[in-house]
Each structure stands twice: as C-alpha cells, then as structure tokens.
Amino acid sequence: MATERTPLPKTFFVANTMEIFERLAWYGFFTLSSLYMTSPHNQGGLGFTEQERGLLQGMIPFFLYLFPVLTGALADRYGYRKMFLIAYGIMCPSYYLLGQVTSFSGFFIAFMGVAIGAACFKPVVTGTVARTTDNTNRGLGFGIFYMMVNIGGFLGPFIAGYVRAISWDWVFIMSAFWIGLNFIPAIFFYQEPTDPHKQQGKPLSQVLKDIQDVLGNARFAVLFFGTLIILMSYGAKWISGQTCLISYVVWFSGHGLWNYLASHQRNAPWYQQKITVGNKPFVTYLLILSGFWMVYQQIFITLPIYIRDFVDTQDLVVLLASSPDLLAFFAPVDLSLINSELQRLAGEHLAGVISAQQVYFELVHTKVMVPVNVLNEALPLIGQSPALAQQYAEQWSSQYRQINPEYLIGLNFLSIVLMQIVVSRIAEKFSPLPVLVAGTLILALGTALGGLAHGMLMGGTMVLTSILVFSIGEMVASPKSQEYVASFAPHDKKAMFMGYYFVSSAIGFLLAGPLSGYLYAEVAKEANQPALMWYIIGGLGVLAALGLVLFHRFGVMEQPTLDTAQTA
Numbered sequence: 001m002a003t004e005r006t007p008l009p010k011t012f013f014v015a016n017t018m019e020i021f022e023r024l025a026w027y028g029f030f031t032l033s034s035l036y037m038t039s040p041h042n043q044g045g046l047g048f049t050e051q052e053r054g055l056l057q058g059m060i061p062f063f064l065y066l067f068p069v070l071t072g073a074l075a076d077r078y079g080y081r082k083m084f085l086i087a088y089g090i091m092c093p094s095y096y097l098l099g100q101v102t103s104f105s106g107f108f109i110a111f112m113g114v115a116i117g118a119a120c121f122k123p124v125v126t127g128t129v130a131r132t133t134d135n136t137n138r139g140l141g142f143g144i145f146y147m148m149v150n151i152g153g154f155l156g157p158f159i160a161g162y163v164r165a166i167s168w169d170w171v172f173i174m175s176a177f178w179i180g181l182n183f184i185p186a187i188f189f190y191q192e193p194t195d196p197h198k199q200q201g202k203p204l205s206q207v208l209k210d211i212q213d214v215l216g217n218a219r220f221a222v223l224f225f226g227t228l229i230i231l232m233s234y235g236a237k238w239i240s241g242q243t244c245l246i247s248y249v250v251w252f253s254g255h256g257l258w259n260y261l262a263s264h265q266r267n268a269p270w271y272q273q274k275i276t277v278g279n280k281p282f283v284t285y286l287l288i289l290s291g292f293w294m295v296y297q298q299i300f301i302t303l304p305i306y307i308r309d310f311v312d313t314q315d316l317v318v319l320l321a322s323s324p325d326l327l328a329f330f331a332p333v334d335l336s337l338i339n340s341e342l343q344r345l346a347g348e349h350l351a352g353v354i355s356a357q358q359v360y361f362e363l364v365h366t367k368v369m370v371p372v373n374v375l376n377e378a379l380p381l382i383g384q385s386p387a388l389a390q391q392y393a394e395q396w397s398s399q400y401r402q403i404n405p406e407y408l409i410g411l412n413f414l415s416i417v418l419m420q421i422v423v424s425r426i427a428e429k430f431s432p433l434p435v436l437v438a439g440t441l442i443l444a445l446g447t448a449l450g451g452l453a454h455g456m457l458m459g460g461t462m463v464l465t466s467i468l469v470f471s472i473g474e475m476v477a478s479p480k481s482q483e484y485v486a487s488f489a490p491h492d493k494k495a496m497f498m499g500y501y502f503v504s505s506a507i508g509f510l511l512a513g514p515l516s517g518y519l520y521a522e523v524a525k526e527a528n529q530p531a532l533m534w535y536i537i538g539g540l541g542v543l544a545a546l547g548l549v550l551f552h553r554f555g556v557m558e559q560p561t562l563d564t565a566q567t568a
Contacts, residue, residue, distance in 0.1 A: 005136045012141060014189045015128040016148045018084070018182045022121055023152025025095060025175040027413075028160035029114075031406050033057065034305045036168055039365050041102075043337070044168040050521035051237045051514075052104055056111060057301045058232065058513020064115035064122075065506035069211065072123030080193065083124045084186040091117030092179040099172030117179075131193035147417060154413035157406040165332045214500050216277045218270040219262070223255050228507075232514045281551075282485075286504040288551055289481055291544035292440050293508025294515060295447060298537050299412060299470060302516045303450065303463075307405035308364050310530045311453045313460035316403050330407050331367065333397045335390075338366045342382055342389040350383030361525075368400045403460060411464055415471040423475040432484035433552045437545045439477025444541025446470025451534030515540075 037053045039045020048056075075083040094113030101107050126145075133141035163170035216224070230251060234244040255275070262274040277283055307313070313331075320327040345359045354362075356375040363370055370378075382388050427435045446469035453462040485501050519537070524530040 009132050011191045012132040014185045019148045020152045021178045021182050024156040025178040027153045028156035029175045031157040051517040054513040054517020058510050060111045060115045061509035062506045064118050067119030068123040071120045075124045080124050087117045087120035092176050095175040099169045150413045150416045161404045161406040214278045219275040288547040289504040290507035293505050294511040295541040297512035304405040311459040311463050313403040315458045316460035317401050331401050331403050333367050338393040339389050343386045346379045346382035349379045367402050368396050370400050411467045412471045432480045436480040439473045440545040443473030444538045448538030451531035454530045
C-alpha cells in the first residue's frame with residue numbers, strides 16, 4: 001500500500017518564495033557582472049582588467065560557499081528567522097552599494113557584503129526545506145525548491161538586462177529591491193520550523209572539530225589556502241611566472257621543514273602539529289569535483305563577455321526582425337551612444353592613439369559588432385568629418401546589431417526548468433559514477449562547442465547549441481555528484497559529508513575566476529584565439545572526468561553497488 005504524502009506546510013512555500021527573490025537578485029547581478037566590470041567608465045562600467053574581474057569572481061564566491069559551514073551552525077543555535085533578517089540586512093545595502101562604488105577596493109568590500117549575506121541565507125533556506133519535509137514528500141519538496149532556484153535564475157538576468165538599458169545603476173537597485181521584498185515574508189509569514197529553545201544545534205567549537213575530522217587540521221588549511229593565494233596572485237598578474245615558481249618552492253620547502261620539526265601529539269597546539277588530512281578519499285573527491293565546478297562556472301563569468309566580444313549573433317537578430325518589440329527587447333541599441341563613441345574613437349584613431357582592433361573592442365560595449373576591415377575604411381572618414389558618425393551609427397546599428405548576452409545565458413535556466421525531471425528519471429536508472437562522468441564529459445563538450453561560435457555565420461545559433469549541451473551535462477552530473485557522496489560516505493556521517501560537499505563549489509569558484517581572467521586576457525584577446533580558450537576549458541572538464549574515474553577505481557575502499565547507489 002502506497003504511503004500517503006504529507007501536505008507541505010505554509011512555511012515551506014514562504015521559504016521557496018524568498019528563494020525566488022534571492023535568486024532574482026543574485027543572478028540578475030552575477031550573470032551581468034563580467035559585462036559590468038569590464039565595460040568602460042564612460043559607458044557606466046568599472047573598466048576593470050580581465051585579471052581584476054577574474055580575481056573578484058573567484059575569491060568572493062569562494063567565501064560565499066565556504067561560510068555556510070559556520071552560518072548554518074549559527075542558524076541552528078539562534079533561530080532561522082533571525083538569520084534570514086540578518087542576511088537581508090546585509091545583502092540589501094550591499095547590492096545597492098555595488099552600483100555606487102567605482103574603485104576595486106570599494107567593489108571588493110560591497111561584493112564581500114553580498115557574499116556574507118548570501119552565506120547567511122543559503123543554509124537557512126535549505127534547512128527550512130529539509131525541516132518542513134519528511135520521507136513522504138522530501139523528493140517533491142526539494143524538486144520544487146530546485147525549480148524555484150532556476151525560475152529565479154531565468155527571470156533575474158532578463159529583468160536586469162532590460163533595466164541596464166536605462167542605466168547600470170538600475171541593475172543593482174533591482175537586486176536590492178528583490179532582497180528588500182524578502183523582509184515582508186520573513187517578518188510576517190515565516191514560522192520557525194523547530195523550537196530554537198529545544199534545537200540548539202552544535203556549538204562552534206564542535207563545528208570546528210568536525211571540519212578537522214572531515215577536511216583536515218589547521219596546518220592543512222594554512223598549506224592549502226597559501227597554495228591557492230599564490231596561484232591567484234599569478235592569475236591576477238600581481239606576480240610573474242618566475243616569482244610564482246620561486247614562491248611555491250619556498251612555500252612547500254618551508255612547510256616540509258615545519259612538518260619535520262612538528263610534534264606527533266594530536267593535542268599539541270595547532271602550530272606544533274603535523275599536517276593532517278581528515279577523510280582522505282572525501283577530500284580527494286572534493287578536489288577533483290572542484291574541477292567540474294571550475295568548468296561549470298565559466299558559463300556565468302566567461303561566456304557573457306565572450307558572446308559580447310567574439311560571437312556575431314546577427315542570425316538571431318534576423319529572426320527577430322519581423323517583431324520590432326521583441327528585437328528592441330533582446331537587442332537594444334542607443335544611437336546617441338554609438339554616435340558619440342564613434343566620434344571619440346575616430347578622433348583617437350586618426351591621432352594614432354588606438355588601432356582599429358581596439359576600436360572594435362570598444363564598440364562591442366554599445367551592442368554593435370563591426371568587422372575590423374570595415375572600421376579601417378570608415379574611421380579615417382569619420383575622423384576627418386565627425387558629422388558622418390550619425391550616418392554610420394544608424395547604418396551599423398541595423399547591420400551589426402547584437403543580442404544581449406545575458407538573454408542567451410537564460411537558456412541554461414530555462415532548459416533546466418523544462419527538462420530536469422525527464423533527465424533525472426533517465427539518470428536514476430544507472431549507478432552514480434558512470435552518470436557523473438558522462439555528465440562531466442557532456443558539460444566539457446558544451447564548453448568546447450562554444451569555441452566554434454566564433455567566426456561562424458550562425459554564431460548565435462551555435463552558442464545557443466553549446467549552452468543547451470552544457471545544460472544537459474549540468475542536469476546529468478550535478479544531482480549525481482551529491483548522490484555519489486551519499487554512496488560512499490559512512491552511514492552514521494552522511495549528513496555531515498553532505499554538508500561539506502559544497503566546499504567543492506567554493507574551491508571551484510576560487511579556481512574559476514583567475515582561470516577565466518588569465519585565459520580571456522592572454523589567450524582570447526592577446527593571442528586572438530578565443531576558440532582555443534574554450535578548448536582548454538573543455539579539456540579541463542575531460543581531466544575532471546578522468547579524475548573521477550581514477551578516484552572511483554583507486555580512491556574508495558568499498559565500491560558502491562547499483563542497489564546501494566539508487567537507495568542512497
């Protein structure tokens with residue numbers, strides 16, 4: 001006899017409503033963040049270098065995904081509603097300030113505020129879903145929750161893309177507005193899913209002890225984070241390749257000596273202990289999986305600016321030409337901005353300050369992609385007769401008009417909303433590892449296909465194809481990456497292992513940002529090989545898949561069977 005499903009309570013739907021608004025704010029900002037940070041000052045952007053952009057997009061989300069280890073424990077001790085209100089109190093002004101600051105340090109601080117607020121929010125909303133569901137409706141509950149995440153992810157960039165045509169400031173005002181709305185359900189409709197006086201949660205001292213048991217001790221943390229900081233410094237071009245190599249030699253030699261002199265006693269002060277890794281197979285798995293997330297994040301931090309700079313989406317513009325309203329929405333242009341920019345850039349080109357290639361990269365910010373050979377012919381004429389700029393602006397806004405990149409990225413979220421259930425039902429018939437490996441390879445193929453969009457007549461169609469293939473890989477691999485943890489985690493520690501699973505996302509972000517900044521600056525733009533950039537990223541995805549196969553073969557003592565994998 002089938003078990004009757006327990007109805008989902010009101011608090012469950014309140015939490016899901018808040019999740020939609022929070023995702024509207026995050027993806028409305030983050031999907032456009034690469035475009036904003038690299039746009040020139042005179043067009044409302046920050047004018048950051050690719051390395052600065054990559055550093056911010058790697059370091060800040062790293063802390064966003066790492067802090068929930070602590071904020072989740074605080075929520076269990078002091079109450080979920082309090083943590084919600086703290087999260088919104090931090091995020092709302094931080095989102096607004098992101099659009100007001102112009103310096104690297106100011107943007108860093110405001111972005112970190114968003115990360116801290118989001119880190120307070122994440123474990124509380126997922127904890128609410130977990131606590132308001134039971135064995136009869138948990139699958140349905142998390143399915144609805146995942147749907148809400150992707151609905152917010154789909155609508156956020158669309159709304160932000162529309163308001164950025166007014167001003168970049170409105171992107172951040174809207175993000176702050178969505179977070180501000182969340183105060184209403186949190187104050188008036190949300191009910192604590194447990195009694196905070198009876199459910200105190202773990203003290204922070206126990207949380208820190210769990211971190212050591214699962215991941216490693218403080219010595220391991222110092223070695224690990226120092227290694228990443230050196231790598232990020234090289235990716236941000238703060239140090240040269242030679243300095244990076246010397247730093248690593250000194251860093252690892254110093255730790256080797258430190259470890260040789262350290263005590264064997266486990267109760268010694270942390271600085272006298274030897275380096276200890278917690279659960280070695282699990283830590284190895286997290287490091288391999290971070291390669292998957294490193295590749296995955298490129299769709300949000302690299303693909304938007306790649307589409308803007310290198311993908312001719314005129315084929316999609318032609319499809320929309322029969323509907324002027326849709327064309328104005330998906331491919332807005334500002335003739336006055338193009339006119340003024342053409343006059344300025346033509347003057348600088350005539351004076352020998354910038355080349356036609358540099359003018360090309362300046363004009364793509366105005367939503368037109370004019371071939372360099374056309375610019376070589378037109379710029380001298382405009383430079384000698386600035387009045388011609390208006391004529392060229394009108395001509396090029398029609399002939400070389402481009403789709404906003406954020407609208408194309410939205411296909412990722414839309415495909416998940418429409419296809420995730422079907423994909424999951426097919427994937428559930430197989431063991432976690434083969435599906436996880438297959439999904440990683442499909443995701444890698446999707447990124448590599450993105451490279452083919454450069455220089456193609458059907459560039460817009462090709463990049464949409466790559467996003468769709470990428471999304472299928474994500475739908476296949478992402479759920480199975482968690483199921484695989486459950487298949488080999490100790491039975492009495494499954495919840496703890498699942499809690500630390502998201503450390504792989506944090507490390508993936510930390511690696512993804514500097515990788516994006518370095519490859520985009522050095523390979524895509526400096527070497528003029530944007531397709532090669534995507535082939536390299538796809539190759540890293542293949543290496544992650546190979547790493548998962550080797551880990552399953554050699555890293556786990558007890559191999560999960562099909563039955564245990566499906567019931568985990």
